[in-house]
Amino acid sequence: MRDLPDTIHHWFSDRGWSIHPHQQEMLDRSADPATLLIAPTGGGKTLAGFLPTLAELSEYRRDTDVIHTLYISPLKALAADIKRNLMAPISEMDLPIRVEDRTGDTPASRKRRQRAAPPDILLTTPESLALLISYEDAPRMFAGLQRVVIDEIHALAESKRGDQLMLALSRLQAICPGLRRVGLSATVEDPDSIAKFLARHPDPCHILTADPGPEPDISMLDISEATPPWAGGGAAYAIPAVLEEIKRHKTTLIFHNTRAQAEIFFHNLWLANDEGLPIGIHHGSLDRTQRERVEAAMARGDLRAIVCTGSLDLGIDWGDVDLVIQLGAPKNVKRLVQRIGRANHRYNAPSKALLVPANRFEVIECQAALEAVQAHDLDGENRGPGPLDVLCQHILIAACAGPFNAQVLYNEVRTAGPYAKLAHEDFNDCLEFCATGGYALRAYDQWQRLKQDTNGQWHLRDPRSARLIRMNIGTIQDTDTLKVRIRRTRGGRPLGEIEEGFAASLTPGDTFLIGGQIVKFESLREMVVEVSRDKGRKPRIATFMGTKFATSTQLSLRILHILDQPDWPELPNHTRDWIALQNKVSRLPENRHLLIESFPHEGREHTCVYGFAGRNAQQTLGLILTKRMEDMGLAPLGFVSTDYATLIWGLEPLIDPSPLFDADALRDGLDQWLAGNALMKRTFRASATIAGLIQRNTPQARKSGRQATFSSDILYDTLSKYDPEHLLLRITxxxxxxxxxxxxxxxxxxARIDGRIDLHRLERVSPFAAPLLLEAGRTPIEGSAQERLVAEETARLMRAAGLAD
Structure with missing residues (x-):
């Protein structure tokens, strides 16, 4: 067992602390090439990740101007938070250790100084690291690098940001062969998969699992008296109960799945907040200054509640949070566990959380999520091999840093877990694309970016192009947004951002919510939305994009399992009655059968397909089925999808569904639909931007979304016509x-239903199909009357169908 250095040991002792077993084991295994630590939120995993670094830097004198430890965070705010928490013990122990962060918010002057005189510990993000390795002096800057600590590694492993990070680490490992890697997470559904993602292939990775601590105190809000509606996502019915919970706790985080829902709920919550409790709002569309103000107030304990989104999902230590409320179905068990961990962020203190379903069906989903948490059944989807558009960007980054040998770079890339099985042919295709743009584009100078010298080394054809490549590093595809400012002067106070498309729909006098404030649109000047405050008016709700999560496969199967239980004992009475009514009028969906309902409604024939495949898949199913129904003469008019069903309406009833669900025919239908669909062009635009074919940022200005779309559409059409097997079309x-x-x-x-399709012809709409009818006929309803009007429409629909409860 490795002893703590005296300085650190005394620091622990002075506080009456003792080192946790997993922290000691991290210290003992500090020489391992890779270690994955899975520890509960509040279990000191960040300190465990840094303990070997603090021990080494406190015991040995070392050369200055080289980085010892690199810390990677998926969030800029998390890097800043870690800096605050790390500087406290370093200062208290009087250790001569310099810690700095480097993100997109870091001033340019400090970035230049960090390259010349790096700190001992550098805290950064995947994008900033990719930029650092693109410079010629990267080998000097990272020459002394000993360890890299990747926080919240599960979040990075689920996205292209993680793929880019692993490619960057393959470059660092080539510079520093003895580099040790550490991954930290509280929520890992497949430790072996994350370990392979983290480690240098084929090096081993030790998986260390800490004591999980006490079970979380998690339950569903008692909604036996306040009945949730059949449809809708605002959960206005629960505001009185949520306010009571806020009063009973010190600090409450109220998580929403989208920014629009967060804004609406915050507005309604504030209107009902008669006692004037200090409540804030936090999401990614708000201005950075406003977010930081909320974060500081939260850390001081000045706020009783914060309405938030995924911007507060990860491991930031926010003050004395003792309750988490998840409003709306969580869609993903792993995300729910991550959010629950924000409450009682201390070792061996149980987290406390409440789930608040927004509508009747979400009651079932919340119950399924509760059971999954209690069973420690985390969900996750296999992402497959590393994407080639990210590899193309990495090849260009390597060229910025200096000449490279293609075979050496290929071997290096294959040490990255996501690219361990990369075929040489695919690498060569990526290299050819980076060099010439591919067959159809090689005649254009702007895509002639690399050339090979007589020694076989590849390098930039024009060294000046490195600046443009660096300006476009990254895999995050931002929605085109415009700044929102209070109209006073040209430098009015910023409030945040809204989507370009939403801004284009505004006319002077329109009102909307942002940051919990009602503002009135005044003008659009120089790509800035100018607004004024407008108290007392009903707002037009800004449709922030946010992330629209799809219910995970595991959670969908749990929902089907609950529906298969007799009498559904764990559910409240109003939901049991709703399910019983569905079973009486039609049937309940089953795991191994596909339930399809067919019924007339308001002069149209409706078909409802209960696939429980998630929103994206159900949407795709609707697109394919309507095309096939049109070919069959059923005259479909439209469709709408949720996570669990697709509702199609048209002129003719469905008699035999079997031909619609032939697997080969569905795939053929998909290929035909994709060939002429705008979705492919949007997907192409994203991949082409990552791969470097399209530059959103230039030394002159950033291209608008419209400009980028125009150029990408032309490229897509050109390649589709003249080079249909072009690398980027394959990637798309x-x-x-x-x-x-x-x-x-x-x-x-x-595969799950294996041809077992049950078609039920009904005389009227079923209870499970009713919410889709509401969604199908629902146009944006302005202001705070939204939920009341939806409820009135629900009641009218149910009375018309004879299903009123």
């Missing part, structure tokens, strides 16, 4: 299939 098809289309889950559904 792969991305579409596993991204927005999610066809794999449709195939999984078909």
């Amino acid at each position: 098809r792969q991305e579409a299939m596993r991204g927005l289309i999610d066809f794999g889950r449709i195939e999984g559904m078909l």
Whole structure:
């Protein structure tokens, strides 16, 4: 067992602390090439990750101007938070250790100084690291690098940001062969998979699991008296109960799945906040200064509640939070566990959380999520091999740093876990694309970026292009947004951002919510939305994009399992009555059968397909089925999808569904639909931007979304016509299939039902189909009357169908 240095040992002793077993084991295994630590939130995993660094830096004198430890965070705010928490013990122990962060918010002057005189510990993000390794002096800057600590590694492993990070680490490992890697997480559903993602292939990775601590205190809000509506996502019915919970606790985090829902709920909560409790709002569309103000007030304990989104999902230590409320179905068990961990962020203190379903069906989903948490059944989807558009960007980054040998770079890339099985042919295709743009584009100078010298080394054709490449590093595809400012002067106070499309729909006098404030649109000047405050008016709700999560496969199967239980004992009476009514009027969906309902409604024939495949897959299913129904003469008029069903309406009833669900025919229908669909162009635009074919940022200005779309559409049409097997078109098809289309889950559904399709012809709408009818006929309803009007429409629909409860 390795002893703590005296300085650190005394620091622990002076506080009456003792080192946790997993922290001691991290110290003992500090020489391992890779270690994955899975520890509960509040269990001191960040300190465990840094203990070997603090021990080494406190015991040995070392050369200055080289980085010893690199800390990677998926969030800029998390890096800043770690800096605050790390500087406290370093200062208290009087250790001569310099810690700095480097993110997109870091001033340029400090960035230049960090390259010349790096700190001992550098805290950064995947994008900033990718930029650092693109410089010629990267080998000097990282020459003394000993360890890299990756926080919240599960979040990075789920996205292209993680793929880019692993490629950057393969470059660092080539510079520093003895580099040791540490991954930290509280929520890992497949430790072996994350370990392979983290470690240098084929090096081993030790998996260390800490004592999970006490079970979380998690339950569903008592809604036996306040009945949730059949449809809708605002959960206005629960505001009185939520306010009571806020009063009973010190600090409450109220998580929402989208920014729009967070804004609406915050507005309604504030209107009902008669006692004037200090409540804030935090999400990614707010201005950075406003977010930081909320974060500081939260850390001081000045706020009783914060309405938030995924911007507070990860491991930031926010003051004395003792309750988490998840408003709306969580959609993903792993995300729910991560959010629960924000409450009682201390070792061996149980987290406390309440789930608040927004509508009747979400009651079932929340119950399924509760059971999954209690069973420690985390969900996750296999992402497959590393994407080639990210590899193309990495090749360009390597060229910025200096000449490279293609075979050496290929071998280096294959040490990155996501690219361990990369075929040489695919690497060569990426290299050829980076060098010439590919067959159809090689005649254009702007895509002639690399050339090979007589020694076989590849380098930039024009060294000046390195600046443009660096300006476009990253894999995050931002929605095109415009700044929102209070109209006073040209430098009015910033409030945040809204989508370009939403801004284009505004006319002077329109009102909307941002940051919990009602503002009135005044003008659009120089790509800035100028507004004024407008108290007392009903707002037009800003449709912030945010992330629209799809219910995970595991959670969907748990929902089907609950529906298969007799009498549904764990559910409240109003939901049991609703399920019983569905069973009486029609049937309940089953795991191994596909339930399809057919019924007339308001002069149209409706078909409802209960696939439970998630929103993206159900949307894709609707697109394919309507095309096939049109070919069959059923005259479909439209469709709408949720996570669990697709509702199609048209002129003719469905008699025999079997021909619609032939797997080969569905795939053929998908290919035909994709060939002429705008979705492929949007997917192409994203991949082409990551791969470097399209530059959003230039030394002159950032291209607007419209400009980028125009240029990418031309490129897509050109390649489709003259080079249909172009690398980027292949990437686009792969991305579409596993991204927005999610066809794999449709195939999984078909395998699950294995041809067992139950068509039920009904005389009227069923209880489970009713929410989709509401969604199908629902246009944006302005202001705070939204939930009341939806409720009135629900009641009217139910009375018309004879289903009123």
